[in-house]
Amino acid sequence: EVQLVQSGAEVEKPGDSLKISCKAFGYSFTNDWIHWVRQMPGKGLEWMGMIYPANSDARYSPSFEGQVTISVDTSISTAYLQWHSLEATDSAMYYCARQGVYGALDYWGLGTLVTVSS
Amino acid sequence: EIVLTQSPGTLSLSPGERATLSCRASQSVNINYLTWYQQKPGQAPRLLLYGASSRATGIPDRFSGSGSGTDFTLTISRLEPEDFAVYYCQQYGRTFGQGTKVEIK
Numbered sequence: 001e002v003q004l005v006q007s008g009a010e011v012e013k014p015g016d017s018l019k020i021s022c023k024a025f026g027y028s029f030t031n032d033w034i035h036w037v038r039q040m041p042g043k044g045l046e047w048m049g050m051i052y053p054a055n056s057d058a059r060y061s062p063s064f065e066g067q068v069t070i071s072v073d074t075s076i077s078t079a080y081l082q083w084h085s086l087e088a089t090d091s092a093m094y095y096c097a098r099q100g101v102y103g104a105l106d107y108w109g110l111g112t113l114v115t116v117s118s
Numbered sequence: 119e120i121v122l123t124q125s126p127g128t129l130s131l132s133p134g135e136r137a138t139l140s141c142r143a144s145q146s147v148n149i150n151y152l153t154w155y156q157q158k159p160g161q162a163p164r165l166l167l168y169g170a171s172s173r174a175t176g177i178p179d180r181f182s183g184s185g186s187g188t189d190f191t192l193t194i195s196r197l198e199p200e201d202f203a204v205y206y207c208q209q210y211g212r213t214f215g216q217g218t219k220v221e222i223k
Contacts, residue, residue: 035211037163045155045163045206045214061212062119095162103211104153104168111162 002026004096004109011115012086019082020112022096029077030054033099036070036081039111040092050099051079086116120144122207124215130223137194139218141207146187151210154183154192157217158203166205167192194220 003025012018022034035050049060053072060070069082079096093111100106121144131137141152152170155163165174170190171183180195194201202222207215 033211037214044204044217045157045208047208047212047214050211097163099211100165100168102150102153102169103209104165104174105155105163105208105211106165106168106174108162108164 002098002107004098004107006094006096006109006112009113009115011117014085014087014116014118016086016116017082017084018086018114019080020094020114022079022081022109024077024079024098027098029072030074034070034072034079035097035099035105036068036079037095037097037105038064038092039095045095048081048094053079086114088116088118090114091116120147120209120213122209122213122215124205124207124218126218127216128219128221130221131197132223133197133199135197137192137197137201137220139192139194139205139220141185141190141192141215143188143190143209147190147209149186152183152185152190153208153211154181155206155208156201156203157206163206 005023007021030053036048038046048064051058051070058070071080095111097105097108125140149170154167157163167183204217
């Protein structure tokens with residue numbers, strides 16, 4: 001069974017760095033793109049970027065380019081989303097999802113809630 | 119960058135009624151790459167339809183999709199209580215529409 005298991009909720013201060021994770025089970029991790037999606041409180045879904053684990057080819061939405069870093073560790077079938085300096089506006093739920101046929105995101109993690117507050 | 123605009127923002131309907139949701143793209147979208155998701159409060163999104171009209175595994179046949187070019191439609195033939203949720207369209211695994219909330223009237 002395909003599962004994406006995300007790391008737990010985080011509470012951070014502005015300026016902190018953070019790396020959240022998404023561990024894949026039940027399929028060949030290297031063969032499918034992994035996407036990250038942001039959802040701010042009470043708002044819609046925003047596509048942040050994606051990575052192809054086999055070669056770490058990462059692509060970003062223009063809105064998030066330079067703001068976050070997406071990476072993988074294929075030895076443990078895990079994708080990461082990283083910030084070097086958090087802002088209060090980064091407070092949101094972050095989902096990882098696997099890309100299936102025709103670009104559809106067919107399996108999703110449960111989300112990681114990130115709260116940034118002084 | 120393609121912009122997807124969903125309408126209406128909110129749809130107020132009763133169980134048993136038909137729901138018609140629209141997704142309009144700022145430029146033509148390859149029909150194969152238009153996807154619909156459902157999200158309920160406190161849950162992750164769930165894949166409903168891919169390739170504009172193909173139902174994902176386990177999705178009941180009251181959900182259907184149509185369209186091409188810049189105009190796509192998600193139809194729920196008869197609303198069940200569990201269908202009241204927010205629906206998003208997406209193109210090629212990237213840009214999302216802003217969502218349509220289907221609420222109980």
